[in-house]
Amino acid sequence: MLRPMPTTTRCTGGYLKGRSHLRPAALLGLALFLAGCRAPLALVSALPPSASTITVYTSASQPFYSAYDGLRGVQLRVNVPNEFLPGQRPALTGGAVLRVTYEPHLDPRYPDRDFYAWPESEEWLGELVDGRTVGQTFLSLYPGLNGITLRVSTYGADFSPGIGRLREGEPAIVREAPIAGREVTVLPGGTEVQVGSAREGWAEVILPDGRRGYVDQGQFASLPPPARQNTGEVVLRLYRLSDGALLRESRLPASALHDQSHVTFSFEPLPDSYRQEYRFTLTAVGARPGSAVTFRFSPSDVYPEGHRLEGDAEADGDLIFRPTYAERVLVETPLDQAQWSGLTGVLEARFDPTGPTRDCYLRVTIEAGERPVVVHWSWVRPPGGLPLSSADDPGAPAGGLVLNALYADEVPLFSVLGGLARGYARLFWRDPWLSAGYALVLLSTLAWGARRLREDWTHGG
Amino acid sequence: MRTSAATQPARESGRYPAEAPEAGVTLVTAVWLAGLLVRLALMPATFHSDLYQIYSRANDAVIHGAWLSWSGQVVIQQVHNVWFLVIERLLPGNAGIWSAYSGVAGVGAQPDDLERFLSYAYLGRALVLMKLPYLLADLATGWLLTRLVAPAWRGRALALWWLNPLVIYTSMVFGRHDSLSILALVAAVMLARRGQRLPGLLLLGLGGLARFFPFFALPFYAVAYRRSWRQAVALGGLAVGIWAGVDLAVLGLTGESPTLALLGRYPHIRYLVSLSLPVGDELLPLLPLGYALLLLWWLHEPNQGTNAFLAGGAATLLLLIALMPFNPQYVIWAVPLLVPWLVVERRLILAHAAQVVLYAIWLARWGSSVTWELFQPLGKDLVERLPDPQLVAAALLPAEVWQPVVRGLFAAVTLWLAWRVLVLWQAGVPVAGAAGGGSTDHAPGDEGRAC
Incomplete structure (x- = not known):
């Protein structure tokens, strides 16, 4: 359900009514105004230049770092058709859906930053x-x-180094790294191969030509016995x-x-x-x-x-750890109901402010409907610097989708102003000589001003 | 000074009274006090990395003897080096707060350096002392402007300079040294109208070496204060000679020419030709075109005296601001030579107010870096919690809409001001009062009298 959001500054607090002159209610309203303003914000100041387009047949997505709270819209640069085939429903994206989810496993701030890296410093x-x-x-x-x-x-509880034998009739892919590493070669089923250590439930294999790789332990009919049992x-x-x-x-x-x-x-x-x-x-x-x-x-x-x-x-x-999180969909909205801007060539999907989205990695996913969606991408990736991914094309460009996110973020104006005032006082509190110098200059200036004004008035100025 | 028949209606209409009661002491005093209090309040509270970098280079010069290592803006750097010699002993334990990378072109102060500076125990004192020359320059320029205009306009002229948001922002909030160069420009005018053309020319040249803006006023100066065309050419030659002398001196001392360094490495030169019209497969840069047209037109007019210089100089500086991509601190150059014209026509003040408002909106283009972040001395974490104006603007309107509109309006208002200045000058409006607050303008009034 889309609801239009105000695009100007909105305040959660009251506002001054009528022509009241510093009445308590007005003062209270002002305090609330200062205490709880919501400012409209964008993820980036301008959409990056498009490099080209990708066609989304099933889904494409883009992770990004979200610095603000109150996500209330997503802008996407897409190509929309201006004519439709006979029998085709006239719609901006043909039933595509936009989804926003958290992306904690890409967040680089936890110590386990790279799944495949086992640095010697650890x-x-x-x-x-x-x-x-x-x-x-x-x-x-x-x-x-x-x-x-x-x-x-x-400590070697999977198996000991030695010779392992692959299952009969089941060729095994040897990969550079476990799970998703690049393919090195394929070993025929039943092959006996030298195995070294275990990693991620895969066995390191040493090929006859000296190359090394990993084979899923499940593909072995037999492995050397483990060094111990925990x-x-x-x-x-x-x-x-x-x-x-x-x-x-x-x-x-x-x-x-x-x-x-x-x-x-x-x-x-x-x-x-x-x-x-x-x-x-x-x-x-x-x-x-x-x-x-x-x-x-x-x-x-x-x-x-x-x-x-x-x-x-x-x-x-x-x-070396990383917290995991239950998947949570922040927003799911039909792109056909988004607003099209002929000026910027973007579709803007608006929704009620959702969150929390401050200081998080989020992922925007576009799922195609009854017809493909043509989405622009750029060599400039959104904040966070992560590449787009496409379910249709694993070799999708290493750029980012051309998108912007809109927010209605709380601005703690009152507390910030108070903090700044304290910071100002601290500058002088820490430096008595500065305070004394300022006092001297101020007194001298005011005395000079007072003398000038008295002279002026004395002379009937 | 133009004294044709066209001047008579302007004066006789009473709109631009040459003789009016002197501005009240109360008003002038109030303006001085207000401007000073505002500046004193802002001095310890704000800071930009430009300010930090120039003093870090001064630290390099004073502590490590690298006096001429910064060849790009050698004159203004020397001024800061000397001032740093004075204030260095007033900043206890300052050895570790400066950046070693500020003098490395393309690298500059690093975030760690800025963190160290912001956590300095005497940060407020440091900022006040670092900005003090700019305060004094603003103050001296304000005083000179009150001497430049007729006594009747002193209060207004002072307010338009001393309380001008563009001036306060550039000098005190941003902490830029442009006001030192502006002081040289205005002081050059004051010297010239007292008959001291050569010292004035020297000051203008120094101002131009510090910031490039006064160079564009040099031709106007040489012609407006000439006694003869031969002397104008000689003054121009002298200006080129001063430049060449300084350049050669630095070349001899460091092996690097500041001129070539400026032309070869600094983006400011590119700014001058950035705005261009495509002509076939060529580009026609608008600023050189506009400047040359203005200069040629102005040369064709009766153009001797301070009013002529103020008109040509003000129009030139406005042209630069309007037709050149500028950094936030450049806009102060629109003000000093405009002030004498603003005081005589209220419509101009309104236009200038619009200019200020548009500039304030235009600042959002640079985001927090030139707005909230300047207040980092009061609390870096707090400032970072304020919304970036650039992102607020982007959430309201696409950048490709609001930025061209605001920039276009700003340029239009600025060019209109330049045009009105030239119209007022053509109409013979006397913006410059009598020289020295009582004596006459020593600038030659016409060619015959001069010769």
Whole structure:
């Protein structure tokens, strides 16, 4: 449902009525005005120049960094048809839908920034055995927190280095990296191949020509036996930082964890987790030395918003982690009801202000309806610097969709002005010589002015 | 000074009284006080990285002896270097607050440098001392303008300069040094009308070396204050000689010519030819065209004396502002030579007010960097919570609509002001009062008298 939004500054507070002269009600209105203004804002000051267009047959999307709250519109540069085939419904986009969702897994502000990178600057914590507790404090940047992803090592509990044999009749793709790495080669089913270490549930294979790659462990009929078997459970507990209340708990059996892999401890979503501070702890139950897993951390401070914990004490560095969130659709609106601007060539979809959207990564998705949508893209990506993606064309251009977002953001004018006044006073408070100099200049100036005026009046000026 | 029959109706109509009661002391005093209080209030509260960078380079000069390392704006840099020598001892523990990159063209002060400066314990004192020369320059220019116009117009002239938002914004909020060069320009006029043409020319040349705007007024100066055409040519030659002398001196000392550095590296030169009309496969730049036409027309008119210079100079500076892409701090150049004309016609004041309003809207084009962010000394985090005017404007209207409209209106009002200045001059409106607050204008009134 689209509702037109005012495009001028809107204030949540009252406003002055009639010709009242500094009456209390007017003063109160002024205070509310200053305290709660909503300012119209755009994501970028002007749409970037189009490089070309992509045709959306199923869907295309664009992540971007949203700096403001109160998302109330999205502008997209598209080509709209000006004539329709016989029997075709005249509509701007033929039933396309625009959707806005959170995109927390692209947010680069958590320590686990690159899924595939295992930098040498990071280390393993050492075995998490019974009685040891490690943890981390963090700031949740999105609502709907529903898990914590960490990097775990099982000390070779998947398999030992040796020879593995692929399933008969099932060719296996060897990739440069697990899961989505570039294809290196294809091994015929039943092949015996040398395997090294495990990563993300994949086995590193060493090809006869010396090249290395990864094959999904599920494609092996047999692998060398594991170096060890881990026992017990790993327990993640989530606490609210402010009062220490236990909010969620998640358990995973150590034996189910893969060596050198990401593991997510999932729990029921916390709907109000936007900009809340939390602490999570990891403990082991039934894990003895030699049968326990470990987690990855950075000895240096790579996450300024939180710190690592060893027991209850603060420790150097940070765990390599990333919170996960339940998917939440902020807006879903038919593009056919958007407003077309012949001046700028954009479709503007407006909706009620939604949020929270400040300091978040969002994704705008266009889903085609009964006919394709032709969308413009630019080499200039939206704020956040992330590329567009197309479900129709994995090799889509490395640019960004030509889009803008509109907001109705709260401006805490009253508190900002108060803060600025305090900042002004602080300049003088910190520097008595400056204050004294100003006082001297002001007094001298006023004395000069008063003398001049007295002379003028004395002479009948 | 033009004294043709056309001047008589203008004077006799009473619209532009040459003799009027002197402006009240009360008004002048109130203007002085108000302007000073506003400036004092703003001085410690605002800052732009330009201000920080020029003093960082001064720190390089004074502490590391790199006096001539900044060849682009060598004259204005030397002024700041000398002033920094004076104030440096008044800023305890300032060694760590300056940027080592300010003198590296293309790099400039880094965010860490600015953070260090903003967290300096004596930030307010530093800003006041750094802007003090601009305050004094504004003050001196204001006083000179009151001496330039007839006593009747002193209050109005002072208010139009000293309380002018464009002047206060540029000098005190933005913290730009243009007012020093403007002082040289106005002082040159005052010297010339007292008969001291060569010192005036020297000042104008120095002002032009500091900022390029006064150079465009040089031809008008040389002609308006000539005793003969031969002398005008000689004055022009002397100006070129001063430039060449300074250029060669710096070339000899540093191995780099400021002229070539300016022409080769600075965007300001490109600004002068940015606005062009396509003529086939060529481009016809409007500013050089307009400037040349104005100069040729002005040369054809009876053009001796201060009024002639003020008309030609004001129109030229307005032309520059109207037809050149300008940075926010440039607009102050529209004011100094315009003030004597504003005082005689209220319609011009209204147009100038419109110019100020349009400029304020136009500032949104640059966003927070020239508005809220200037108040970072009061609290960087707080300022960042205010909405960027550029993004507010974009949410209301497409940039391709509001920006051309505002810029077009600004240029139109500015060009109209230039045209009205020339019309008033043609009508013989005497904007310059008697020289020295009582004696006559020593500028030659006509060729015959001059010779």
